[in-house]
Amino acid sequence: xxxxxxxxxxxxxxxxxxxxxxxxxxxxxxxxxxxxxxxxxxxxxxxxxxxxxxxxxxxxxxxxxxxxxxxxxxxxxxxxxxxxxxxxxxxxxxxxxxxxx
Amino acid sequence: xxxxxxxxxxxxxxxxxxxxxxxxxxxxxxxxxxxxxxxxxxxxxxxxxxxxxxxxxxxxxxxxxxxxxxxxxxxxxxxxxxxxxxxxxxxxxxxxxxxxxxxxxxxxxxxxxxxxxxxxxxxxxxxxxxxxxxxxxxxxxxxxxxxxxxxxxxxxxxxxxxxxxxxxxxxxxxxxxxxxxxxxxxxxxxxxxxxxxxxxxxxxxxxxxxxxxxxxxxxxxxxxxxxxxxxxxxxxxxxxxxxxxxxxxxxxxxxxxxxxxxxxxxxxxxxxxxxxxxxxxxxxxxxxxxxxxxxxxxxxxxxxxxxxxxxxxxxxxxxxxxxxxxxxxxxxxxxxxxxxxxxxxxxxxxxxxxxxxxxxxxxxxxxxxxxxxxxxxxxxxxxxxxxxxxxxxxxxxxxxxxxxxxxxxxxxxxxxxxxxxxxxxxxxxxxxxxxxxxxxxxxxxxxxxxxxxxxxxxxxxxxxxxxxxxxxxxxxxxxxxxxxxxxxxxxxxxxxxxxxxxxxxxxxxxxxxxxxxxxxxxxxxxxxxxxxxxxxxxxxxxxxxxxxxxxxxxxxxxxxxxxxxxxxxxxxxxxxxxxxxxxxxxxxxxxxxxxxxxxxxxxxxxxxxxxxxxxxxxxxxxxxxxxxxxxxxxxxxxxxxxxxx
Numbered sequence: 001x002x003x004x005x006x007x008x009x010x011x012x013x014x015x016x017x018x019x020x021x022x023x024x025x026x027x028x029x030x031x032x033x034x035x036x037x038x039x040x041x042x043x044x045x046x047x048x049x050x051x052x053x054x055x056x057x058x059x060x061x062x063x064x065x066x067x068x069x070x071x072x073x074x075x076x077x078x079x080x081x082x083x084x085x086x087x088x089x090x091x092x093x094x095x096x097x098x099x100x101x
Numbered sequence: 102x103x104x105x106x107x108x109x110x111x112x113x114x115x116x117x118x119x120x121x122x123x124x125x126x127x128x129x130x131x132x133x134x135x136x137x138x139x140x141x142x143x144x145x146x147x148x149x150x151x152x153x154x155x156x157x158x159x160x161x162x163x164x165x166x167x168x169x170x171x172x173x174x175x176x177x178x179x180x181x182x183x184x185x186x187x188x189x190x191x192x193x194x195x196x197x198x199x200x201x202x203x204x205x206x207x208x209x210x211x212x213x214x215x216x217x218x219x220x221x222x223x224x225x226x227x228x229x230x231x232x233x234x235x236x237x238x239x240x241x242x243x244x245x246x247x248x249x250x251x252x253x254x255x256x257x258x259x260x261x262x263x264x265x266x267x268x269x270x271x272x273x274x275x276x277x278x279x280x281x282x283x284x285x286x287x288x289x290x291x292x293x294x295x296x297x298x299x300x301x302x303x304x305x306x307x308x309x310x311x312x313x314x315x316x317x318x319x320x321x322x323x324x325x326x327x328x329x330x331x332x333x334x335x336x337x338x339x340x341x342x343x344x345x346x347x348x349x350x351x352x353x354x355x356x357x358x359x360x361x362x363x364x365x366x367x368x369x370x371x372x373x374x375x376x377x378x379x380x381x382x383x384x385x386x387x388x389x390x391x392x393x394x395x396x397x398x399x400x401x402x403x404x405x406x407x408x409x410x411x412x413x414x415x416x417x418x419x420x421x422x423x424x425x426x427x428x429x430x431x432x433x434x435x436x437x438x439x440x441x442x443x444x445x446x447x448x449x450x451x452x453x454x455x456x457x458x459x460x461x462x463x464x465x466x467x468x469x470x471x472x473x474x475x476x477x478x479x480x481x482x483x484x485x486x487x488x489x490x491x492x493x494x495x496x497x498x499x500x501x502x503x504x505x506x507x508x509x510x511x512x513x514x515x516x517x518x519x520x521x522x523x524x525x526x527x528x529x530x531x532x533x534x535x536x537x538x539x540x541x542x543x544x545x546x547x548x549x550x551x552x553x554x555x556x557x558x559x560x561x562x563x564x565x566x567x568x569x570x571x572x573x574x575x576x577x578x579x580x581x582x583x584x585x586x587x588x589x590x591x592x593x594x595x596x597x598x599x600x601x602x603x604x605x606x607x608x609x610x611x612x613x614x615x616x617x618x619x620x621x622x623x624x625x626x627x628x629x630x631x632x633x634x635x636x637x638x639x640x641x642x643x644x645x646x647x648x649x650x651x652x653x654x655x656x657x658x659x660x661x662x663x664x665x666x667x668x669x670x671x672x673x674x675x676x677x678x679x680x681x682x683x684x685x686x687x688x689x690x691x692x693x694x695x696x697x698x699x700x701x702x703x704x705x706x707x708x709x710x711x712x713x714x715x716x717x718x719x720x721x722x723x724x725x726x727x728x729x730x731x732x733x734x735x736x737x738x739x740x741x742x743x744x745x746x
Binding site for chain 2: 023024025027032094098099100
């Protein structure tokens with residue numbers, strides 16, 4: 001028996017919320033990064049589930065694109081974090097506020 | 102041939118450009134050579150123009166040479182063009198002729214500065230650049246064929262005058278004199294600008310230009326209101342002329358202008374620029390003829406200025422200031438001449454005056470060099486033996502100025518006084534009394550400076566003028582002695598008045614003036630001879646044998662002396678009634694209007710922008726989580742909106 005789409009969407013919403021709250025409340029850059037990944041993947045889950053629901057391949061292909069973009073984003077993001085660590089010897093983003101006006 | 106007349110403007114322009122671009126590399130003698138050669142070439146061109154005009158029949162002696170179109174709006178157009186007629190050619194001859202001799206003289210004179218130190222190459226070059234610029238602008242003025250171009254020249258010579266008066270710019274007195282000359286002249290220029298605008302308003306449609314000929318042609322058959330407006334136009338032109346030609350009420354700048362180097366005083370403030378007002382009135386005579394009121398005012402301003410300036414000159418002790426007041430006085434004669442409708446006589450006096458006054462100033466420059474910059478005649482004396490050449494030159498100039506019979510100034514002054522007598526014996530009376538004063542003060546200067554015993558160290562050790570300055574002075578001396586024979590009065594025959602015949606075509610539109618007959622002419626001739634000799638004799642009696650009666654004569658007038666020494670307090674009057682109130686108004690505007698309103702608005706906008714920015718900048722915390730939160734809240738709100746909608 002197939003899992004109902006609504007279950008998958010609820011799961012996806014929960015994962016998204018966990019990710020969003022993680023981005024907002026955590027200070028460690030790596031954790032924030034992981035939270036962002038969770039949000040992206042929850043969206044992937046939604047896309048795949050809905051594509052399955054409608055029998056349409058577009059959403060599944062879109063999920064692959066998101067995975068590819070996320071991989072690229074991870075590469076760039078980790079590079080930035082490493083640069084910050086080298087520079088400030090911290091991963092606490094509250095200590096990195098160069099953009100304060 | 103006349104279509105090439107524009108090269109007369111090209112030479113001084115080339116001279117000043119060469120000196121401007123290469124002068125510093127080529128040395129002083131080259132600079133002087135280029136500048137003088139440029140003026141000499143212009144002089145030759147002017148002679149050529151005169152010859153070309155002579156070849157034409159009298160009625161055709163007014164040629165317009167179009168150079169380029171300047172302003173063209175609808176039917177109205179102003180061209181840059183030269184008007185070549187006997188009057189403008191005569192002026193060009195005087196400007197370039199006297200100008201050439203003064204350039205020549207200045208080549209030697211300007212080798213040293215006002216403190217008798219070597220003048221730097223830079224300043225030497227600058228001086229000649231300014232001089233050539235002046236010649237260029239003066240020629241633009243006298244050769245203009247329309248009022249707008251005349252205005253360009255008018256302003257140009259004013260600028261040259263300002264630059265040259267303040268040539269010793271490190272002296273505060275010179276810098277202030279330059280400013281004073283410029284500002285006082287601006288008052289007059291304002292009159293000229295208004296007059297031109299008024300003429301544009303009156304004739305712009307009908308004549309389609311501001312050219313002299315077009316405006317004068319449009320006057321014929323103009324409605325009565327236009328004719329009546331001529332009084333206003335000519336009064337504004339008169340204001341302009343009083344500024345440029347240093348007449349009452351705007352004469353105050355000229356004595357101060359003596360702060361400039363002496364060749365400048367000779368060229369600009371005696372021979373040429375200051376006569377621009379007389380030229381302009383003579384050029385505009387068809388307008389002035391329609392405004393008898395203005396004509397009377399011109400004549401009376403001239404007569405009173407002549408009298409007032411001559412009376413001040415009597416008590417001055419600074420040689421150049423005596424000459425400056427004498428210039429004002431002589432310009433007054435010219436105004437008297439053109440004011441009574443004797444344009445030829447006025448222009449005649451303009452020409453002879455250019456010669457003898459340039460001569461007087463330049464010899465005064467020689468004296469100044471010999472005296473190491475000292476110009477006080479009380480400290481001179483006995484210079485006749487130390488510098489005989491200068492003495493004879495100065496004597497010739499002074500005699501011509503005094504109206505010594507048969508010299509240049511005599512003929513021209515006599516011509517003016519004769520015409521003034523025909524108009525109003527009262528004007529003649531003022532003029533003849535002024536002639537007495539003129540003879541007295543010019544020979545007072547001669548006797549005080551050159552005769553008697555030396556009264557100071559410098560006078561003891563005075564030396565003759567250097568060789569380079571002598572030759573041009575002899576040429577000018579010849580002019581001062583003989584230029585008068587160009588304008589012999591009618592009693593010597595119809596053709597004796599060469600200058601009058603030459604200018605005839607320009608003033609052909611005037612009604613034939615009345616004639617007093619030969620006996621009246623002869624009587625006035627003898628009276629003015631006697632007056633001139635009397636003035637010279639009084640000066641002699643007072644300063645050489647120092648006879649008692651001559652000294653007591655001075656005592657009689659001693660209450661007046663104080664008034665004269667203070668120059669009738671005109672400067673003080675202007676200072677406290679015009680300059681100071683205006684300054685206070687300016688201060689008020691500076692403090693309130695400028696300081697509070699304008700600056701307040703501009704600074705206020707800046708200040709409030711900065712304050713608002715500082716307030717908004719607080720949102721930019723630099724905390725990533727804050728940005729993320731606002732981002733999420735924003736997205737949430739947008740979603741909420743779509744959900745509810």
